Amino acid sequence: MFHKIKQKFESAKEHHGGNSQTNFGISIPTAGDISKREIYRNRYNHGVNLGSCFVNESWIYDTIFEKGGDNEYDAVSRQVKETSVDEAAENLSRHYKEYISKIDWKWLKEEAGITALRVPVGYWHVGNGKFVKSLAFESLQNVYAKAKPWDAFKDLIKKAEENDIGILVDIHGLPGGANTDSHSGESVKTASFFGSRSYVDIMVNEVIPFIVTDVCQGNENIIGLQIVNEAAFDNDAKKQKKYYSRAVKSVKSIDESLPVVISDGWWPQQWSDWLEKEKLDTSVVIDSHVYRCFSDDDKSKNADSICKDIPNSINFPRDKADYVVGEFSCVLDGETWSKTKETRDECVKKFGNSEIKQFSQVASWGWFFWTLQFKYGDGGEWGLKPMTEKGAIPKRPKDASIPPDENKIKDIIKEHNDYWKDKGGDKMEHWRFEDAIRCAIADIEAFHKFDGSRLGRWHAWSEQRKLQHIQEKGESDYIWEWKQGYQRALDEFNGYHY
Numbered sequence: 001m002f003h004k005i006k007q008k009f010e011s012a013k014e015h016h017g018g019n020s021q022t023n024f025g026i027s028i029p030t031a032g033d034i035s036k037r038e039i040y041r042n043r044y045n046h047g048v049n050l051g052s053c054f055v056n057e058s059w060i061y062d063t064i065f066e067k068g069g070d071n072e073y074d075a076v077s078r079q080v081k082e083t084s085v086d087e088a089a090e091n092l093s094r095h096y097k098e099y100i101s102k103i104d105w106k107w108l109k110e111e112a113g114i115t116a117l118r119v120p121v122g123y124w125h126v127g128n129g130k131f132v133k134s135l136a137f138e139s140l141q142n143v144y145a146k147a148k149p150w151d152a153f154k155d156l157i158k159k160a161e162e163n164d165i166g167i168l169v170d171i172h173g174l175p176g177g178a179n180t181d182s183h184s185g186e187s188v189k190t191a192s193f194f195g196s197r198s199y200v201d202i203m204v205n206e207v208i209p210f211i212v213t214d215v216c217q218g219n220e221n222i223i224g225l226q227i228v229n230e231a232a233f234d235n236d237a238k239k240q241k242k243y244y245s246r247a248v249k250s251v252k253s254i255d256e257s258l259p260v261v262i263s264d265g266w267w268p269q270q271w272s273d274w275l276e277k278e279k280l281d282t283s284v285v286i287d288s289h290v291y292r293c294f295s296d297d298d299k300s301k302n303a304d305s306i307c308k309d310i311p312n313s314i315n316f317p318r319d320k321a322d323y324v325v326g327e328f329s330c331v332l333d334g335e336t337w338s339k340t341k342e343t344r345d346e347c348v349k350k351f352g353n354s355e356i357k358q359f360s361q362v363a364s365w366g367w368f369f370w371t372l373q374f375k376y377g378d379g380g381e382w383g384l385k386p387m388t389e390k391g392a393i394p395k396r397p398k399d400a401s402i403p404p405d406e407n408k409i410k411d412i413i414k415e416h417n418d419y420w421k422d423k424g425g426d427k428m429e430h431w432r433f434e435d436a437i438r439c440a441i442a443d444i445e446a447f448h449k450f451d452g453s454r455l456g457r458w459h460a461w462s463e464q465r466k467l468q469h470i471q472e473k474g475e476s477d478y479i480w481e482w483k484q485g486y487q488r489a490l491d492e493f494n495g496y497h498y
Contacts, residue, residue: 031465032442037220039447040116040166041259044456044496045223045366046396047116047168048108048384049327052371053099053156054149055120055172057183061375063095071182072122072173076140089146096152100159102373109163112388113396115453116166116223118326118368119156122173122185123207125149127214131207134198135175136186157219164451166223168261168368169211170326175199178263179232191232194239203227204246212254224259225251226287226326231263240265241274248283259365259457261324264288272321282460285365287326290314290355293333302339303332303347307354314355316362322457324365328355330381330392345390348381352392353498360496364458369393394498398452402445404493409437412488416481429478432469436485439465444494455494462486 029038052060056072067082069075079088108114124137128151129144137144157167173185176192176199184191193199208227216222227247231240248260264271264286275281292298292306301309316323330352332340340347359367369384378386387393413434420428440455443465447453455461462483469482 030468031439032446034443034446036450038257039450039453040221041223041257042455042457042461043115043366043447043450043453044360044364045116045166045324045368046113047118047366047368048112048114049118049120049170049368049371050099050156051120053096053119054125054153055122055183055185056095060371060379061095061099063098063375064091071185071187073136073140073186076143080140080143085142086146088140089143092143092147092149093152096147096149099373100152100156103159105159105163105165107385109165111395112384112393113398113452114165115366115396115451116168116368117156117160117372118168118170118226119153120170120172120183120229121149121153123171123175123203124173124185125153126207127210130210131202135202154215157215157221161219161221164221166221167219168224168226168326169215169222170226170229170261171203171207171211172229174228175202178228179230181230183229193228194231194234194243200243200246204243204250208247208250209254212251212258216258217255222258224261224285226261227251228263229287229326230289231265233266237265237270237274244284245278245280248280252283259283259285261285261287261326264323268316268323272317275321281321282463285322285324285457286316287324288314288316288363290325290328291331292351293329293331293336299333299335301336303336303342303351304340306332306336307347307350310354310358314358314362318362318364318459320459322364322459323362325359325363325367327370328359328367329370330355330387332381348387349390349392352387353394356394356498360498365456396452397496397498400448400452400497402448402493404441408492409441412492413437416485416488429476429481432473432476432478432482433485435469435473436465436482437489439469440486440489441493444489454496455490458487458490462490 051057056064058065065075067075067078069078076088079091124132124144128148129141132138132141160167172183174193176196177184177188178193179191180188211225216225234240244262251258251260260283262271262284268286268288271286275284298306330348332351371382372384374383380386384393388395416433417425417430444455447455465486466482470479
């Protein structure tokens with residue numbers, strides 16, 4: 001929706017010689033009049049990953065790895081070789097059912113306050129093995145046709161909707177791999193997806209359109225489509241950019257308002273700059289993963305130092321684009337613990353809360369903890385439930401002072417007017433500042449009515465509202481006052497109080 005609004009606005013502005021007061025015929029929701037689908041797609045998320053539900057990882061669930069293998073392709077191939085296609089399919093099908101049946105929906109909704117699940121899937125799961133021809137998983141097509149992971153995924157979507165929980169479809173495994181890790185589903189020595197025209201063509205022309213048409217359009221609780229997970233770092237990333245451009249176009253040709261999620265490739269600034277340049281900043285959300293247990297730099301620090309460094313090390317340019325932390329945990333490395341004097345539980349709680357606090361400042365689409373559940377045990381510092389119960393991951397607050405106190409609103413407006421009084425304020429348009437405050441509050445109230453939600457995607461949403469304001473009230477040199485007012489209202493009234 002946002003991309004279309006911006007496109008129409010710009011074309012109409014050019015056509016009318018820059019006269020932005022023209023009625024552009026843009027159909028967008030007025031302040032406070034927001035559909036449930038739009039809230040799902042734009043609210044701030046307290047989320048969790050369903051690690052190893054579909055894209056299997058042996059350290060989380062070892063069900064399909066009983067015959068060996070380091071990744072899903074090798075594990076299933078070995079089982080087929082040693083048993084049969086039917087037995088391998090039954091093993092997978094049983095895993096999907098057991099995993100999903102184990103989900104405690106009541107706890108997720110009422111205790112943890114989870115708003116959405118990030119669900120990793122591989123291209124080989126889509127349509128029950130429909131798109132594997134000429135790809136690595138082609139030899140296993142019959143297995144997935146019988147195991148029916150896509151049917152299980154659709155059941156999961158419905159169960160989530162019954163609990164007001166959204167689903168982020170995460171294409172975790174791409175042909176040839178976006179990275180060389182086993183969570184791509186197959187063994188690759190070099191990540192070859194972005195450099196292969198045939199791989200990209202299959203995803204952009206076949207897989208992505210199928211996903212959008214088959215599950216995203218018909219389910220109002222689908223919050224977005226992630227078109228890649230953890231793209232390898234690339235200094236110029238020309239091939240990644242080509243894929244992202246084509247994929248976004250593919251999605252938007254079917255569903256204009258569906259958020260498209262890309263990987264930051266371990267360089268957040270690179271992608272906000274690119275999105276701004278390509279005018280895709282209101283269509284795309286950038287996914288950045290936050291772990292403090294892998295790098296030598298983090299291993300060299302104690303827990304307290306890592307916590308204190310979070311505001312500096314997690315600092316996305318939120319004014320340029322929308323960000324989501326698609327994965328993070330409360331795990332610190334053994335070397336860090338060897339340098340730490342404080343108790344482990346105390347440090348873990350401090351670490352988790354420091355992460356959540358920082359995310360609430362810079363990640364406008366929220367966060368997704370890695371991960372929900374394990375076959376054995378609770379996952380410790382990788383597990384959502386133990387971390388929530390220990391207070392390391394705060395439960396989502398649903399109480400808020402909404403509507404805000406009118407006196408507080410008037411004080412903010414007066415403060416703005418007084419500041420500019422002796423700085424040329426008499427020539428300014430302070431009414432725009434107040435207009436933005438009132439508009440933002442109406443939006444905040446509308447989101448809050450749906451299960452205590454908070455407005456998210458601050459960049460895209462405020463840009464939409466700014467263009468709507470210009471359409472209705474006209475262009476001006478003082479649009480900056482409107483922008484300041486909207487952002488001030490978000491800062492004052494939209495945050496979670498942990």
